[in-house]
Amino acid sequence: MDASSRAADPFALDKSDIAKSFSRAAKSYDSVACLQRHVGSALLALLPSDFQPACTLDLGSGTGYFSACLSSRFGGQTLALDIAPGMLEYARSRHASGDLLWICSDAERLPLASGSQDLVFSCLALQWCYGLDVALKEVARTLSNTGLFAFATLLPGTLHELEQAWHGVDDGIHVNRFLPVREVERAVRTSGLKPVQAFQRRWVMHYPDTPALLHALKALGAHNVNAGRSQGLGGRRKLAALAQCYERSRVPDGLPARYEVYLALLQRHAN
Numbered sequence: 001m002d003a004s005s006r007a008a009d010p011f012a013l014d015k016s017d018i019a020k021s022f023s024r025a026a027k028s029y030d031s032v033a034c035l036q037r038h039v040g041s042a043l044l045a046l047l048p049s050d051f052q053p054a055c056t057l058d059l060g061s062g063t064g065y066f067s068a069c070l071s072s073r074f075g076g077q078t079l080a081l082d083i084a085p086g087m088l089e090y091a092r093s094r095h096a097s098g099d100l101l102w103i104c105s106d107a108e109r110l111p112l113a114s115g116s117q118d119l120v121f122s123c124l125a126l127q128w129c130y131g132l133d134v135a136l137k138e139v140a141r142t143l144s145n146t147g148l149f150a151f152a153t154l155l156p157g158t159l160h161e162l163e164q165a166w167h168g169v170d171d172g173i174h175v176n177r178f179l180p181v182r183e184v185e186r187a188v189r190t191s192g193l194k195p196v197q198a199f200q201r202r203w204v205m206h207y208p209d210t211p212a213l214l215h216a217l218k219a220l221g222a223h224n225v226n227a228g229r230s231q232g233l234g235g236r237r238k239l240a241a242l243a244q245c246y247e248r249s250r251v252p253d254g255l256p257a258r259y260e261v262y263l264a265l266l267q268r269h270a271n
Contacts (some may be wrong), residue, residue: 015083015106018128022062023086025221029063032216035203039261040066040123043150044073046197046265051148053118057081059107059139059151060125064091064100070121071099079112081105083128084221108134112142122151124261127178136191143268149193154178155200155260161249162213162257168245169238184262191266198264206254210243213257 022029044066054076058067061080071078081103082088088102105111107122107129120139129135132153139149159175166174179187181200188195207213246255 015128015130019084022082022084022221025219026063026084026086026090028219029087029221030065032219033063033065035205035259036062036124036220037065038203039152039263040069042201042263043121043123043152044069046150046263047119047148051119053147055079055117055144056119056121057110057112057117057142059120059122060128061091061102062087062125064095066121066123067091067100068095070119074119075099077101079103079117081107081110082125083107108138110138110142114141115144117142118144118147120147120149120151122149124152124154126151127154127176132179132184133187133190136187136193140192140268143193145268147268148196149266150264151266152261152263153184155184155262156180157202157258157260160258161246161255165210165242165246165249169241178260181262188264188266193266193268196265196267198262198266201261201263203259203261205257205259206251207257208254210239210246210255213246213255214239 053074056070056074056076056078058064058070058078058080061067061082062084064080067078067080076099078099079101080088080091082091083104083106085104088104092102103111107126108131120143122139126132126135139151143149156178158178163175166172185198188198207216249256
C-alpha cells in the first residue's frame with residue numbers, strides 16, 4: 001500500500017504511531033503479555049527437535065523475552081529486531097547476554113545479508129506491517145537454503161467481543177483490522193516460502209471488567225492504531241456505555257477477549 005492509499009484508508013496503519021505506542025509500553029508489556037507467551041511457546045513447539053540454527057533472527061522482538069529463549073535454546077548468534085526503539089532499549093537493559101544483538105529496523109526492510117539467517121522467529125508482530133507479502137519476501141531473502149521461518153499473526157475475529165460492544169456505543173473505528181486468512185496464505189504462496197505446517201488457533205483471554213481489558217491493551221501497546229480511529233475514548237459516559245454493552249458477553253470466567261491466530265512453519269522452496 002502506497003502513501004496516498006494509506007492516507008485514504010481509515011484502517012491504514014502508521015508505523016511511526018506503532019513504534020511510539022510500543023516504545024511507551026515497554027516497561028508494562030511483560031506484565032500483561034500472557035497471550036504472547038502462549039502463542040510464542042506454540043511457535044517454538046513447531047521447530048524440529050534436532051534443528052540447530054547457527055544464526056537466528058527474532059523479528060519483532062519486543063522486550064526480548066523470546067530472543068533470550070531462542071539464544072538459550074540454540075546458542076550461536078541471535079539478532080533481536082524491532083521497530084520500536086523504546087522496546088529495544090528496555091530489552092537491552094533486561095537481557096545482558098553477549099550473544100544477543102539488538103537492531104532497530106523495519107520488518108519490510110531488513111538490514112541483513114541474503115541467506116544469512118538459519119531461523120527467523122516472529123510472534124505476533126507481522127500484523128503491524130503495511131504489506132505482509134513484502135515482509136515475507138524479505139524473510140525469504142534472508143533465510144539460508146536450509147532455514148526455517150516460524151511466525152504467528154492475528155486474523156479477523158480478534159477482539160470480536162470488544163468490537164461488538166463498541167458498535168453498541170458509536171460508529172467509530174476502535175479495533176484494528178487484520179488480514180483474512182486467504183490473504184495471509186496468498187502472501188505465503190508468493191513469498192518463495194512453502195509451509196511445513198500452517199493452521200489457525202483461537203485463544204480466549206478473560207478479564208474481570210472492561211477497564212481491565214482496556215488497560216491490558218494499552219499496557220501492551222497494541223491498542224487501536226488505525227488512521228481513522230477516534231481520538232480519545234470519549235470520556236466516562238462513553239466508557240460506561242461500552243462497559244454496559246460488553247457485559248452482554250460475560251461468561252463465568254469473566255469478559256472474554258477472543259484472539260484468532262494464524263501459526264506457520266515455513267521453509268524455502270528448493271532451488
